[in-house]
Amino acid sequence: MMSFIKSRSLLYLALILLTGLIACDKESEKEVLEPKFESFTLRPEFNSGLNEVVVGDRSGIEIKLTVPYNVSLNNLVVSFNYVGVKVEVNGVEQISNVTANDFSQPVTYTVFGINSEPREYTVTITKKLPQLPQVYVEVEGRQEYRDDEKETYKKITLKVMDPDNLYTSTTEFNAIGEMKGRGNSTWYGVPKKPYRIKLDEKSSLLSMSTDKNWALLANFYDKTLLRNLTAFEISKIVEMPWTPKSVSVDYYLKIEFEIGRQKNVFCEWHFIIFLVDMPLFSAPENHF
Structure with missing residues (x-):
């Protein structure tokens, strides 16, 4: 009788260990997607005053752009490509080529990934010095x-x-x-x-x-x-x-x-x- 109980206990222990190993394998198989911007630009077809595409200078989590002096910073539409599931500014989801923001001050963009921490980018847009006629x-x-x-x-x-x-x-x-x-x-x-x-x-x-x-x-x-x-x-x-x-x-x-x-x-x-x-x-x- 004692031998039977001992055998069943060992069997239960083996099942528990096997279940744990399977769970660990499934956990390790979860998709991980690190969020990031791949491109960040201002395009003339979406922003008045621009004559050409302005490409953001990306350095780590800093993105800087410079626009002509006569371009207003209050309502600029950004075009971007990113890795992740969504992009937000102050809790508002951002749509490339559509969503406008006020860039009179630096703006923080948050890119969300999968099973990873969101990444924040600080975007600063400045004006060139005015040109004489x-x-x-x-x-x-x-x-x-x-x-x-x-x-x-x-x-x-x-x-x-x-x-x-x-x-x-x-x-x-x-x-x-x-x-x-x-x-x-x-x-x-x-x-x-x-x-x-x-x-x-x-x-x-x-x-x-x-x-x-x-x-x-x-x-x-x-x-x-x-x-x-x-x-x-x-x-x-x-x-x-x-x-x-x-x-x-x-x-x-x-x-x-x-x-x-x-x-x-x-x-x-x-x-x-x-x-x-x-x-x-x-x-x-x-x-x-």
Whole structure:
């Protein structure tokens, strides 16, 4: 009898051990999916102001992106691929190409996996520094102005770019007209010359008044590039009449010139310069 009981006890013990081993095997067979982002981008088709895809720079659990200055951070839609079962921000499930978030402050994304701890990513989106408007002038024949050609009008094509829409809602403006030199000591013998532009049709440039006559002030002798701008601002503050409006721009003059024996070299002279609205007027009597 004792032998029978002992045999049954051993049998039960063996069954218990076998059941435990099977349970351990099943536990080890459970799927484990480590959560992570595989890509994180901003696409122009889902975000106004973008002209190209912005790819996130991923470093560990930090993701950083930089967008143009004119792009609002308040309502950006992210496109992402991930490993896991879902992605959330503050408990709200995120859908790639659909869900918008406010990125004026860093945003924490949580990726959930299977049988693993969720992973949190901190996403920071910043703006690039604003770009100055750009003025491109191409002279007919692409000939450089000589000192003795100050009063000679030459036909030009003009392109004004405002890439970050600092002054206008349109990024590009094109026109044709004429251009000659201006100034005296600021014209002769200096590599950076001022010009007077006369457009064929009245136009508003960079939200200044509508006119045909414009000036490009080179400010070659002003190393700060602030003297004229400061004077114009003070004049505007004290409400002096006929204070011209002005905008600082990057100026490109397209010309051809010779270097040694090599001819027809296409070149761009690049300056920071003032584009000034110069309407024609007659001063009233006794006005100085």
